[in-house]
Each structure stands twice: as C-alpha cells, then as structure tokens.
Amino acid sequence: MSAPATLARVGPAEWELPKGFRPGMHVPVRIFATEKLVQAMDAQVFVQAANVATLPGIVGSSLCMPDAHWGYGFPIGGVAATDAEQGVISPGGIGFDINCGMRLVRSNLEWAEVEPKLGRLVNALAARVPAGVGSRGFVSLTRAEFEDVLREGARWAVRKGFGTAEDLAYTEASGAFLGADPEAVSAKAIARGRDQLGTLGSGNHYLEIQILRSDGVFDRELATAFGLGQPGQVVVMFHCGSRGFGHQVATDYLDRFLRAMPAKYGLEVIDPELACAPFMSDDGRAYYAAMCCAANMAFANRQVILQRIREVFAEVFERPAERLELATVYDVAHNTAKLEEHEVGGRMRRLLVHRKGATRAFPPGHPELPAAYRKTGQPVIIGGSMETGSYLLAGLASGRASFHSTAHGSGRSMSRTRARKLVRGAELQRAMRERGILVHAASIAGLAEEAGLAYKSVDEVAEATELAGLSRRVARLTPVGNVKG
Amino acid sequence: MTGDEAFRFIDDVTSDLTFEARGATLGDVFAAASEALLAAAVERPEAVCDVVERRLALEDTRLDWLLRRFLSELVYLLDAEHLALRARRVDVRGEEPDFHLDAVLVGETLDRERHVAANDVKAVTAYGLAVARDEHGDWRARVTLDV
Secondary structure, three states: OOOOOOOEEEEOOEEEEOHHHOOOOOOOEEEEOOHHHHHHOOHHHHHHHHHHOOOOOEEEEEEEEEEEEOOOOOOEEEEEEEEOOOOEEOHHHOOOOOOOEEEEEEEEEEHHHHHHHHHHHHHHHHHHOOOOOOOOOOOOOOHHHHHHHHHHOHHHHHHOOOOOHHHHHOEHHHHOOOOOOHHHOOHHHHHHHOOOOOOOOOOOOEEEEEEEEEEEEOOHHHHHHOOOOOOOEEEEEEEEOOHHHHHHHHHHHHHHHHHHHHHHHOOOOOOHHHOOEEOOOHHHHHHHHHHHHHHHHHHHHHHHHHHHHHHHHHHHHOOOHHHHOOEEEEEEEOEEEEEEEEEEOOEEEEEEEEEEOOEEOOOOOOOOOOHHHOOOOOEEEEEOOOOOOEEEEEEOHHHHHHOOEEOOEOOEOOOHHHHHHHOOHHHHHHHHHHOOOEEEEOOHHHHHHHOHHHEOOHHHHHHHHHHOOOEEEEEEEEEEEEEEO | OOOOOOEEEEOOOOOOEEEEEEEOOHHHHHHHHHHHHHHHHEEOHHHOOOOEEEEEEEEEOOHHHHHHHHHHHHHHHHHHHOEEEEEEEEEEEEEOOEEEEEEEEEEEEOOOOOOEEOOOOOEEOOOOOEEEEOOOOOEEEEEEEEO
C-alpha cells in the first residue's frame, strides 16, 4: 500500500489526509475513492495533493477524484478551489491542455444497421477528422476570425453553420467562457493554434463509436431524459481540447508566473508546476483571460468536429444527419478554472475552482443547467480506456463536498513508457478487432500507451463516484469503433 | 544511463513522459535533450534528415529555465511550422543570473509518408526539471513532457 499512515477513512468512499501531513498545508487533503482505488494510487498522488494544499487562498480541502494519478505538479484528477478575492490562480491546476473535454452525441441508429458499415464508418471518420501529430484542421481561418473563435467559442462555430443552437444549450457554459481576451495571448499561441481548429490531437484523444447494451442502463429514467434508452443504440463520444493554442497559452503563463512570483508577489511554491499569481493581480487576470480564450477554442474545436461527424454519418448511412438525430447529450470540460458560487462553512462564497482532469457535476436544480436537465442534474461523461467502456452519469446534491466535481476518466495506472514495454500496438489492434472493437490509430506504436492494462477499471471509478456521492451512474457505453489520434 | 546513451526515457510520471539526458558539456546535454524530444515526437527519429537549418539565440537567468525555453521553442516549431528539428550544435555560456544560448537546429518538415508520429508533445513542464553536474563531472538534465 502506498497510502500514508495518517490517511483516515471518513466515509464509505472518502478519505482525509490531515493538515499536518506536510508543513505549509492550509487545508487537509480529501480523497474520494474506494479502498481498492486508494491502495492502487501512486504514492506521489498524496504528496502532490498535499503540495496543492499549500496554495495561498485554497478553500475547503485539496481534492482528489477516484481516478487521481501522478501528474506533473498537481495530480491528474485534482480539484482546488481558491478564494476569488484573496486566492491565487495556477496554470498547473488546469494543465497545458486547457478545456480538454468530452462530448457525447446520441443517434437513432441501432447496432444492427451500423455493424455492417462499421469499417467504412471508422475509416471515413479517420479520413475526415484530422488526428495525430502535425495534423491541420479542416477550418481555414484568418487571424481576425481566429480571434472571434477565442471570444465566442462554440457560439462562433454555430454562427458559421457548424451545428445548432441546441448543441450550445447542451454544452457546458453554453460553449463559451465569458472574459476571454485575445489581447492576453501571445503571437506564438495564435500561430500554433490557428490551423488546428477541427483536429483531434494525439495521445489519449479519440473519437469513439459506442453502443448501449441491454445491461448497460443503470437508471432508466435518467437515461431516457438524456435521450438514451433502446438497447443497441449507437452513440459517439469524443475527447479533445484546445490543441497547440492552449498548450502555448499555458507554456507562456507558466514561464511568466515563475518569474513574477518571487519578484512581484513574494510567493514561493513547493513545486514549480504550482506556479501561481493572485487571481486579482494583473498577471492573474491576464492568465484567466487567456485561459478563457483557450477554453473557447476547445469548445469550438469540439463543435466543428461534431458537424464533421454528422457529415460522415450522413454519407455512410445515406440520409440527412437530421434524420439520424445526431444530437449533443452534453459537452463537459476537464481542465479549467471557473468562477463558481459554493457553500463553505454555512455561507456562499465566490471561488475559483481549478479542475485538472476532473469534471464539473452540477446537481439537480442548478441554475446553470439547461431546462431539460434542471431536474436530472448535469450529465457527466467518464471516458474509459478504448478497450473497456465509458460511462454517462449525473451530478448529485451530495457532490457539494467536492465543489460539485467528479472523475473524468478511468485514470492511468501505468506510465506510457512502461505500457510501451509491455504492449505492441499492432498486436493490440489485432486483439481488439477479434474482440469486436475496430481501431484506427494515427500512431500504431502509440496505441500501446492507451492499452486497457495501462488504466484503472472504469467500472470501479464510476462506482466510486457514486459511493462518494459525487455523481450517479446512468449508463455504461461499450466501444465498437475507435479513431485514435 | 549506460554506455554512450545520450538520453533515455524513464518510468516516472504516470500521466506523461520523462527523460534524462547526459553530455560532457552544457551544449552537449542541451543537444541530447533535443534528440530526446525528437524521439518523443517521431518514431524512428533517424529518418528525419537535415534539410532545413534554423538558428536560435536565447537568454535566461537560470539554466533549468533556459533548457525549458530551448525545448519549448522546438515544441513550438514542431507544432506551428511542422518542423522536426534537432540541435546540430548548442553553445551555452555565462553564469547565474546571465546565461546565453546559441543553437544551430537542423531537420525537415514532417512528412506523413516518411515520418511516423509518436507523441503529440504538448509542452515542456517545469515538474522535476533539473540541469546539474553529476559526480563524474558530466552534465545531466531531467525533463518531463506533457504528452
């Protein structure tokens, strides 16, 4: 067991590491996980979460979701809320891939119709949705148009014909973070991202065809409310972010914050990846404005990709996309910092909630949810490995303990370097095909890094979120075709 | 690292990719780090030919920050201009807080017919970043890439 001796169980799937674990902690660490998942966590998760607890202005606890694993600086699956007036903003608490996120799209197609065309569908998606290193997007933009994307996010995409107003209604923040200012981003970030709108990226980014099996429904009523229900229903899930634009924004501001911390703000951090600035400072506000630009680029990216998916489906199934009823169930962000109101110690406080590899999970009744989901709670998408499956869940009122955050994936259990030593990409691709999962990968060698054995069990992670009261399972989705970056 | 190995990827951060690089001089260890970055991004980096030449001059107050900026430039050129580059020569001089770097970079535009992409290197993190002499007097660097 790698967990520290002072880690105490405080609930069925909740653990606390006290403030005394390491000097300088302002708050305790709270981990939401089953005993099995806690035991399997990297020892560095506890160290990193404790480091996060030293951030100036952190409120409540430094949080780890059930899929938490060892990252750079902050753990992946970490959540840190800081006071909006007195606290800091930290690019490392968001990650380089700003607004890396998931979109789930339902259809009225059934597996019986899709199965004979699956090969053609996967190949067409791979051909039409650029993926992999160095790929260029299918949307050509002037600099002025790209700046519009940064201000408007998915709203720009819909305004230009890439999708519908309904897509926006079912996208977190309606597809655009307010406060974006292109003046806050560098020329390098613009140059890096301008031709990448409409690209999946690489690594763990993917586009997956999934089916809802008859035994995959956990909550019939919620599944129906989210447009899922009939066994064999085909859905599409995809995972991507702000691409090189967001990576460069984070690179630029990490560099800026490392230099500004001691000189301007007298701040010191335990780990350079925790570099931060007061949220209300010039540097803090500039990063927030730039981060919002990157978040908006990611929303627009997922929106234009959805429209390309609709085109491909229409071609392969030889009828208009509208008749296939390809509709956004929800689009959620994983890597952001958002200004939110939360109850802390009996009073409402305005907090900047950093989520790095964690999903917002608003409860039923939350005013930011679209009318159709006001009673259900926010849909949550947890993407598993390409070999296993993924989950659709819903936010719960009991999730206030995590500032209404939950897991984002199954969480890596093995480094990429080790996975490559154990698995050969071509063999994995063949074995998956024999098990009924067709994979098209931009990098066959890189495919090995995403093997199921490199991840925790998505079933255990999804169950743990329910045991911890963070989110409840609605449906389990089974992969049948995967386009991997 | 063993023998003549200039860099190696190590089993470290679960989420990402960490390498160690080694060189007799600071220039050598920076050049080795550029080779590691290329190997992270492209399968069979030896297939990247010396077609394009770029020159780079950087300054920084700390060696580790200089290394991060140097590698971040290579990530930028790869992503924005699709140039797969390695350092042919790196000259690092100065002392804290005034380091200077001049590099000659060579490589070529990524060609999907000849180059197989490996990882999409998003960024050079500051996590565990280190440049220091070892007990034998060689320079060693440790870098974690976000992939």
